[in-house]
Structures are given as C-alpha cells and as structure tokens.
Amino acid sequence: MSETQLPSLTVADVQRSVTTELDRIGPVIDELGAIFAAEGFELALVGGPVRDAMLGRQHDDLDFTTSARPDDTEMILKKWGDATWDMGRDFGTIGCRKGPWQVEVTTYRSEHYDPSSRKPDVDFGDSLAGDLGRRDFTVNAMAVRLPGREVVDLYGGVVDLATRTLRTPGTPEASFSDDPLRMMRAARFAAQLGFAVAPEVRQAMTEMADRISIISAERVRDELVKLLCAPYPRLGLTLLVDTGLADRVLPELPSLRLERDEHHRHKDVYEHTLTVLDQAIALEDRLPDGGPDFVSRFAALMHDVGKPRTRRFLDDGTVTFHHHDVVGAKITRKRMQALKFSNAETDAVTQLVEQHLRFHGYGSGEWTDSAVRRYVRDAGDQLARLHVLTRADCTTRNRRKAERLARTYDALEARIAKLAAEEELASMRPALDGNQIMAILGLQPGRAVGEAYTFLLDLRIDEGPMSPEDAETRLRDWWAARS
Structure with a gap:
C-alpha cells in the first residue's frame, strides 16, 4: 500500500458496526457484566475489541476492565469459565x-515510567475514566459499560476512528514520556489499521525519539514484528523513518536513503526496498504457509542494507555495490542479534539476504543440472522464501526486462521441480554415509571423514545420483590421489 491512509468512515457507519458486533458477542459480555x-x-x-467492533471486525478474544481487584476477579472467573x-x-x-x-479482565490501572526505567510502575485505579485516560490512543480509549452496553467515549475516539486518525487522550508528550514504546505502537497501529497520525503526535515522536x-x-x-506482519507495513515504516525513530531502532533502513548522483544512474535504494517489501507481500501465497510471513518480509526489508558500505563510483559515472549481499548479511545478523531475535529467525533472514543475488549469477538462464542442484542445496529449507525474495527484487520499469527475468525464473523453478521429482533434491545426500x-577407507571419526563426505556430496551435486558401488570407486580414487 502507498503512504496514503484508507478512506474515512462516517460516524453512522461506526455506530452500525459496533451494534452488530455487540449483538454477536452479547451472550458473553451481557452474562459477565x-x-x-x-x-x-x-x-x-x-x-481493541471495542475499536475493532466499530470497524466491523470480529473478536473472540475480549478485554475487559473492572473495579474488582485481581483476587475477586479470579474468584468470579473460576465460577464462570472453563479455565x-x-x-x-x-x-x-x-x-x-x-x-x-x-477473556482477560484487568483491574482499573494507572501506570507510568520512571525517566530511567524500562518497566512501568503499576498502580490500581478506582474509576473507568482514570483507566481510559492512561491508554495510548483515543481509538483504544473507548469502552462499553456492562451490563447495559453504554458506549463511553471521553476523548473523541469515535470521530478519530471514523477519520482514521491516531491521537492520544492527553498530550502526546505526556503519553510518550510515561511509556515511550507508544511511539512504536503508533507506527504499528498505522500499519495495522491504515490510519494517519495526527500532526501533534508525529511532532512529539520526532522530538522525543531518543526516549525510546x-x-x-x-x-x-x-x-x-507486529508492524511488519500488518496489512500496511509501508505506512508504519515510513513513519519510523520520517520521525527519526528508525535511526534508533533500525538505523539500516534510513541509511538506504542514499543521495543520488546528478545523472540519476542508480535506483533510490530506500524506495526500491519498500517496493520489494510490497512485492514480497504480494507473493506470499507462493509460500507453503502463506502469509503474513515475518522472515520473508524482514529479508525483503534488509536485502540491500549492505549497499551504503559497498557503494563505489567508477570513472565512467556508473555505480557499483560489489559484495553488498555478503556485507548485508553480516549487518543483518548484527541487527537481529541486537534486537534479541531467535537464532532460527536470524539464521533464516541472514541466509536470504546473503543469497538474494544468487539467481543473477547464473547468466540468462543456461542452468546446468549441477547449478540447479547447488542452488537448491544452498537454499535448503529457505528455498520457497528465496523464490519470493528473488522475484520481488525485480523492480525495473523496463517491461521487457521484467518479463524476461520472470520467464527465466519460471524456467529455473520448472527445472527445480523436474529434478526434485527425479532425484529427491529436498533430501540430497551422497550415496555413502x-x-x-x-569402513571403506579404514578411518576413525575425524576431519578426513568430513572431507570425504563433502567430496561425495559435491560429486552428487555435479553429476547427480550414483550407485553405492560407483561412489565407492570414486571415493577410493579421490583418497588415493589425496594421499
């Protein structure tokens, strides 16, 4: 999606939607109330359930707030629920x-951050109004009193919802000072809901970015992660970059805004990256589990982060980014480790960044069987995502070039499918373990066994499947020459 927010609703639309959804969840909310x-x-x-009800979205996970303290809430819920x-x-x-x-039922709260603390101080409140006033945005600061279904909107949330605008119940400066993560949540909600951010909120985010x-x-x-997996991640990412928050949490993204040379001989890498992300999202139906898929989206976002460090201007005015795939993979790993991603996610994204140019290294499509096998072996369990990233990375405006690249990749995928059916590529291994x-070479466990296994695997990739007898002959010849 472009940076333009979704069209506005009418207040009447909002009211009709909330009535319909409250009727659907009525058996639960009326009984609990x-x-x-x-x-x-x-x-x-x-x-969220109130906000989404007004947007016509259904929820089976419901959030409530109450004057009851946790012990009383637990006593009531144990009698009412299954667990x-x-x-x-x-x-x-x-x-x-x-x-x-x-359902989750939370006692009225008031909370704030100490200026140097990472965790909120939580105090129980004594009124619904006080609880709503401490919430992040007006569209999340609405409630429905139970029983009776009285809508409580003290801060103009209905109007902001209709106009698809994010505002804070109080001043944004006070809100972000109490909980700086709300600045990230503003970007996330923009991405999830397709909302615009009010000017005063954007200004406060810009001025207080260091608070994050x-x-x-x-x-x-x-x-x-929530932002990237939302329907409109470009909206949220653009907000992070424009307010300076990205400089603190994902500095590799704004660094892609390279100044263009006077002859405009290379792409705007930042805009190219956002386009690749959009195109990767559009291709997620090619993935086994569909989308949203964080790994493929983050790989699309990070695939060119090595370009700023590898950019070189040649004497003829052209620009090169040699080895930006390898450099980008190292940068990506460092950033994901800093953000405490799991090893599995980090390895997957890093591998995709490092391999995103591999397809272009094989010329115009004259792929040998050996090259296809190696491509599949190197991609491993990330092959489907690599297909998506490689296709998404084609952003040329030259229609004939784009069609040629698409045909070439179609041919590669067809070759992979053919060889996979013939040779079990997904579990490619040598004929000998x-x-x-x-046993054949009279060896004990050690490095030489690993080298022999690698030799046989390379042989399998280059020449295809072979019988154990042929593999043994080749292994003995290799060992004799090596010795």
Missing part, C-alpha cells in the same frame, strides 16, 4: 477461557 454487577463491581469491554490463568496478576490481569471465548532508548530490545522487537566412508 451481570455477574460482576451482582458481586458489586463495575465491568466494561475496553480497548483461568494469572500470569498477568502483577499487572492486575486475570485470564479465562470458556468454550471458544478467551530506555525500552528493552525485546519490546521494540515485538512491536517491529559417514560409517560407510570410515
């Missing part, structure tokens, strides 16, 4: 499941 009221407590549906949990007790939250419904430094890498990472190699 009546139970809490009978025990002398207030209860209100709040936050309860209290991992969020320190924050006043008790969870419960009943049939297909999952007190937030843990894990919390920043989680917001970044390590134990057989040791």
